[in-house]
Amino acid sequence: MAASRNSTPADPLLGLAAWLQPRLPAGAELWVGLSGGRDSVVLLHLLRQLLPSGQLRAVHVHHGLSPHADAWAGFCAELCRDWSIPLTLQRVQVSRAPGPGLEAAARQARYQAYRDCGIRYLALAHHRRDQAETLLFNLCRGTGVAGAAAMPGQRAWQDMVLLRPLLAWSGAAVAAYGARHGLAWVEDESNQDQAYSRNFLRHRVLPLLESRFPAAEATLARAAGHFADARELLAELAAQDQLLVQGRVAPLLNLSPARQANWLRHWLAAAGWHPPEAAALAEALRQLAVTPADGHFELCLAEGAVRLWRGQLYRVPFPGPLPAPCAWDGSGVLDWGGGRLQLRPGAAGIRPDALLGRRLELRSRQGGECLRLGPGRPSRPLKKLLQESGVPPWERPLLPLLFLDGELLACPGVGVAAAWQSGAGEPGLLPCWEGPGLSCGD
Structure with a gap:
């Protein structure tokens, strides 16, 4: 997207149309994830002016985590009624079981709700400041190149295509657009709670960085772009290595340790499996190097186990109950x-x-x-x-x-x-x- 100094195109509609045209097939239905917050309202307002009637829909996920959740759903319903945009309301139950935390559990429930709607193309309202926060968040978790690439503008996720049309827009540009058009939105009080890591980064860390480095938002987002390029190169290398390896241990072990790990990560990701952390991955490859072709090897992951059989690696999902005769x-x-x-x-x-x-x-x-x-x-x-x-x-x-x-x-x-x-x-x-x-x- 062609951008000015604040990353908003001189003509926002023209810039958004140019970005969207090669990514959304002609006539395809586009859904907008509408939380009711400023960013998603701005995105819906922009797309409403671009897409013909009947091609744009909105979906609001009711997490039930806030006492104001019903009011937010009501706001979204009224907004979509005023703008003549069909709205789907999805209620979810967010797991509070021990694990990755409430933020991650809410996100998982939200994306499952999107899938339940049968959505093919989904537009999300993340912008450049969100990108900078995501990079910082992932770096603080010790991420690799894929995590440091933060959020792509377009990504296939299971049977959906996720689109982020505002990713090149600065947070200030999104706010200015909303004010200029007199848009109304709701405020999620949890966005101020610094007990959540992302809010801590948003309210404490990024402002502090910008007090010393005024262009921190832009430069962090640009760094994420560089990491995205590196991620693509690693994916291409893994695809080349797959032609040689094809799951066989002997040619895999002829690669350098870094390429072994890179191949294994991409091979697991190709099946939707989550690779282990770097230390566990290195230990698994070390064990694989000393295991005979017909020996016992098993790497247990959340989705199943990687096993060795006659010199080949297999992804083996955890079995369910045996079928009845x-x-x-x-x-x-x-x-x-x-x-x-x-x-x-x-x-x-x-x-x-x-x-x-x-x-x-x-x-x-x-x-x-x-x-x-x-x-x-x-x-x-x-x-x-x-x-x-x-x-x-x-x-x-x-x-x-x-x-x-x-x-x-x-x-x-x-x-x-x-x-x-x-x-x-x-x-x-x-x-x-x-x-x-x-x-x-x-």
């Missing part, structure tokens, strides 16, 4: 054990006539199952067949076993009982099960 007609795709089961055409698969008029049942492993995979071959314990087939140990309890009239018919990843296998050149159906995110090479 159920009947299946073999059609379509069936959810099972957090994964997806279906029958696909394949050699040495199940003969189609095997399923005619017979009862197909799915069960989890109980132990002691045996399977004979070919004519003239002996029946063998499924445990041995799973080991020989390279099925990782954590997948084995989750595998859906197919039983026909009470006898084991097939096991995904292993094969089909000889009595019901299709012959050479005959059509067959192979059971294929894709586990819950058990991936190594992606």
